[in-house]
Amino acid sequence: xxxxxxxxxxxxxxxxxxxxNSLEEIVVCCxxxxxxxxxxxxxxxxxxxxxxxxxxxxxxxxxxxxxxxALVNLSQNLELSTKMxxxxxxTTTLDILYKSESGITRxxxxxLVNLTQFDVGITSLLQIGYEKIQGLYIKxxxxxxxxxxxxxxxxxxxxxxxxxxxxxxEAGRKFLLDPKNGLLKQIIRQSDSxxxxxxxxxxxxxxxxxxxxxxxxxxxxxxSEFLWPALLLPVAGKKASVFKDTxxxxxxxxxxxSIERELVDDPEIRTQxxxxxxxxxxxxxxxRALWSVNGPRILQxxxxxxxxxxxxxxxxxxxxxxxxxxxxxxxxxxxx
Numbered sequence: 001x002x003x004x005x006x007x008x009x010x011x012x013x014x015x016x017x018x019x020x021n022s023l024e025e026i027v028v029c030c031x032x033x034x035x036x037x038x039x040x041x042x043x044x045x046x047x048x049x050x051x052x053x054x055x056x057x058x059x060x061x062x063x064x065x066x067x068x069x070a071l072v073n074l075s076q077n078l079e080l081s082t083k084m085x086x087x088x089x090x091t092t093t094l095d096i097l098y099k100s101e102s103g104i105t106r107x108x109x110x111x112l113v114n115l116t117q118f119d120v121g122i123t124s125l126l127q128i129g130y131e132k133i134q135g136l137y138i139k140x141x142x143x144x145x146x147x148x149x150x151x152x153x154x155x156x157x158x159x160x161x162x163x164x165x166x167x168x169x170e171a172g173r174k175f176l177l178d179p180k181n182g183l184l185k186q187i188i189r190q191s192d193s194x195x196x197x198x199x200x201x202x203x204x205x206x207x208x209x210x211x212x213x214x215x216x217x218x219x220x221x222x223x224s225e226f227l228w229p230a231l232l233l234p235v236a237g238k239k240a241s242v243f244k245d246t247x248x249x250x251x252x253x254x255x256x257x258s259i260e261r262e263l264v265d266d267p268e269i270r271t272q273x274x275x276x277x278x279x280x281x282x283x284x285x286x287x288r289a290l291w292s293v294n295g296p297r298i299l300q301x302x303x304x305x306x307x308x309x310x311x312x313x314x315x316x317x318x319x320x321x322x323x324x325x326x327x328x329x330x331x332x333x334x335x336x
Contacts, residue, residue, distance in 0.1 A: 065104050065107065068107040068111060072111050072114060075111055081114060081121060085115055085121050085124050088124075090116075090121065090125055090137070093108050093115075094112075094140070105155040106155045106158075109156065109158050109162075112125070112159075113158050113162055113165075116162050117165060121165075122165055123171075125138065126171055128171055135181065138172075138176075138183070141159050141163075142159075142163070144159060145160065145163070146186045146189065154198070157193075158197060159201070160190075160198050160202060163176070163187060163201055164201055167204075167205045167208035173216075176209055177212060177219045178219070184206075184223055185222075185226060187202055187205055188202060188206060188223055188226040188230050191229070191230035192230075196265075199264075200268065200269055203234070203272040204272055206227070206230060206231065206272070206276050207272040207276045210276040211279065213279045213280050217280070221285075221289055224289065224293075226250070228250050231273045232253060232277075232298050233257075233264075234269050235264075235302040235306075235311075235315070236256075236298050237263070237301045237304060238260055238261050238262065238263050238305055239305070240257070240258055241297075241298070241301055243297070245294070249292075253293065263305065267308040267310065270308070270314075271310060271314050274299075274311070274315060274318055278314070282321070287322070296319075296322055299315060299318065299319065303319070
């Protein structure tokens with residue numbers, strides 16, 4: 001297999017037309033196997049560089065799609081992904097994505113997802129060290145993520161995974177939380193999407209941003225109108241609830257709670273929402289804000305409907321915090 005892969009990549013540049021297209025398809029199939037990934041890794045300078053040139057060329061969709069798919073397969077490997085980033089493949093991929101009407105948008109997004117799983121890719125995408133253009137790529141991706149698509153296939157939904165990776169590092173969280181950029185509010189508004197992939201991307205991004213709650217609680221709460229519905233509705237259970245004082249509760253949240261709802265299927269989203277609420281509630285101002293929207297009572301009602309043990313533990317963690325801080329009495333706390 002190693003010899004065959006080497007020969008294929010060696011002759012591809014000299015071919016054209018249907019023959020070249022067919023061989024590219026073979027290369028794609030080869031890149032799905034662990035053995036071939038190791039083969040390409042051994043000769044990464046030549047082989048990845050060739051696929052990179054093909055990926056970034058002005059070739060037809062028939063030619064660029066196999067190259068993109070091969071790169072998606074290979075970019076799952078840390079060493080190959082690092083090599084691709086060193087070839088400035090993130091910039092090239094974004095150029096193709098935004099400068100041409102490409103028919104391979106989903107593949108390009110998946111390539112970016114793989115390249116940003118590792119710190120070197122995140123740093124490149126954030127353009128750290130380039131002050132004048134830092135974050136430009138992120139703004140473009142968020143704009144695409146938040147643009148409703150009229151197509152049946154949601155080609156931008158996996159940008160949510162990129163946002164989760166970006167928000168795993170401090171520089172990424174600070175950029176998303178900066179109110180001048182207005183990005184977090186845009187992202188949170190996607191929490192009511194019908195796409196489970198989008199929902200999970202939003203939930204994970206919010207959770208990561210909440211690690212900055214100690215120093216950036218104010219910026220988090222600037223998004224309260226959308227933040228509270230995004231965090232509380234997944235863990236509010238399915239029963240209709242009526243509250244005496246809803247003056248500080250976002251209208252969307254109050255309306256949704258007043259009717260019976262379907263539970264959020266994904267336990268990971270429910271867990272992430274509770275972890276986000278916990279980190280916010282570690283701050284005095286965060287607990288006061290949660291109390292002002294009837295947060296503790298909403299959580300108590302949601303806990304009654306919960307069956308997943310891991311999610312129940314997350315409910316109990318924040319319930320214990322609220323009890324210890326004196327925000328809810330022992331009688332109410334027994335529900336957790």
